[in-house]
Amino acid sequence: MTISRRTPPAAPDAAASAPPDPGIGRGLLFLMSAATGLAVAGNYLAHPLLERISGALGTTPAAAALIVTAAQAGYGAGLLLVVPLADIVERRRLAVGLLAAAAAGLAASAAAPSLPVLLATTVATASASAAAQVLVGTGAGMAAPGDRGRVVGAMMSGLLTGVLLARVVSGALAEAGGWTAPYWAAALLLATAAAALRLAMPRSLPAGPGRPAYPALLASTVGLPAREPVLRRRGAMAALSSAGYMGLWTGLALLLGGPDYGWPTTAIGLFGLQAAAGPVASQVAGRLADRGHVRAVTAAGAAAIAAAWAVLSGAAGALPLLVAGLLLADVGQQLVLNSSQNVLYALRPEARNRINSVFMTMFFGGGALGAGLAGGLWGVWGWNGVVALGATAALGVAVLWAMDRRRS
Structure with missing residues (x-):
């Protein structure tokens, strides 16, 4: 296991005296x-x-x-x-x-x-x-x-x-x-x-010249969203996509185990293997981002999420639509997540891990909120409530993508 020796062009934000990666x-x-x-x-x-x-x-x-x-x-x-x-x-x-x-x-x-x-x-x-x-x-x-x-x-x-x-x-x-x-x-x-x-x-x-004490480090981490508008937009975009996605999985378990499908627990768990499209989509998104197509990858992710919920709106009793919608949602979320990480990791090398800390906290926080809301909405409106949650999240992702594209 070795570190390769090829020398890439210098990053735009690299210091002039920094050695090449x-x-x-x-x-x-x-x-x-x-x-x-x-x-x-x-x-x-x-x-x-x-x-x-x-x-x-x-x-x-x-x-x-x-x-x-x-x-x-x-x-x-x-x-x-x-x-x-x-x-x-x-x-x-x-x-x-x-x-x-x-x-x-x-x-x-x-x-x-x-x-x-x-x-x-x-x-x-x-x-x-x-x-x-x-x-x-x-x-x-x-x-x-x-x-x-x-x-x-x-x-x-x-x-x-x-x-x-x-x-x-x-x-x-x-x-x-x-x-x-x-x-x-x-x-x-x-x-x-x-x-x-x-x-x-x-x-x-x-990477940075100084090493702050731990309390100052945490204060700096918490204050990053206020200082980095790209982090705010990308973090909110990831949070909304995660909210819809985790809401989908919460509603999915209830739908498949309910009267519309009546599946046993084992079958519901195996159904989750469809998420294997996620790792593939993540690698494809990374390679496209390396070629300068970060914005296009995010746009494709936002479009896939919107299409997913359009398909899932009719999936209460139609298994092929459920499968297609789940695949679109899985791919869409990974495209948004990976392209956002690619953008954020290039912002400030000396604060890369703090930026990642904030971003992933927003991502998982959005997922937790979406799962909780989906459970409550299911109790009131069933599958239609879950779809309404996902469609709202998808609209938010699209709006934030448009804002990010205009301001970047």
């Missing part, structure tokens, strides 16, 4: 992408295991569902409190340390004797899994400017693949070895990835 080798990129996927996969292991966990720990399925909330809360805390550290400390040490901590947290979860202990270890593990975003930001910094979209696309593809496979593999392992088996397996794989990165990943020092 050496780029990132394929082997190292694959390893970092795999580690990114493994880091976030741990946050989704419990999704198909709630019944098993509740029985093993002597609690109710509703109480066990708090594990999902704990994972999201922990990851959000990691995005805000941990990822900005990559702007002031050596990044290899930070990433490897976080991966090792996440592996230890997964092992502690597997050994948890009660639900409160499992909730605590889940929060700790999810916070450390923010290593995924540290790795994405580090990869973007290591990439040659003309290759940044491909690198970010590959790493986000790894992240999405981890999310996609976590639920399916977790269920299969639990069938063979009980609910703790997925946790032990993930802990072992994550510890192995941490050790491999320690050997293969070069040291990566902060």
Whole structure:
């Protein structure tokens, strides 16, 4: 695993005295992408295991569902409190340390004797899994400017693949070895990835001339949206696309399990494998962005999201429309996400991780809000309420894209 030696043209925002970026080798990129996927996969292991966990720990399925909330809360805390550290400390040490901590947290979860202990270890593990975003930001910094979209696309593809496979593999392992088996397996794989990165990943020092204290670093992170209009627009665009997308998945589970389809839980989980289009779309978007088509990629994403909800409006009893709409929504979200990251990573190299922290917090916050709203709207208007939420979010994405295109 080596770092490639090609010398790209200097980035427009690079200092005149800065050496050219050496780029990132394929082997190292694959390893970092795999580690990114493994880091976030741990946050989704419990999704198909709630019944098993509740029985093993002597609690109710509703109480066990708090594990999902704990994972999201922990990851959000990691995005805000941990990822900005990559702007002031050596990044290899930070990433490897976080991966090792996440592996230890997964092992502690597997050994948890009660639900409160499992909730605590889940929060700790999810916070450390923010290593995924540290790795994405580090990869973007290591990439040659003309290759940044491909690198970010590959790493986000790894992240999405981890999310996609976590639920399916977790269920299969639990069938063979009980609910703790997925946790032990993930802990072992994550510890192995941490050790491999320690050997293969070069040291990566902060880009800025000064290193603020941690309180000042957090204050700077929170204040970034006020100082960076592009971050505000792109972050809001990503939040709205995520709100519609997570709202779709919330409504999808209710629709497929309801009287219109009547599918069992296993079939609903396997239906999620359609999201495999996401990693592919992320890599395609990255390569197009490298060729100077960032705005066109965002426009295509906004159009795909709008088309998705137009198709989904008639999908309550039509499976082909449901499949087509889901594919369009998945591809559209990844195009918007990847193109926005490509733009934001080029803004301020010395604050790249803080910018990523704010952006991803907005993205996941929008998804959490969309999922919550979709559940409430389903209770009042059913599938039509979910479609109304998604269509509104799609309109917001289109408006923000037009604003960004006019002002950039």
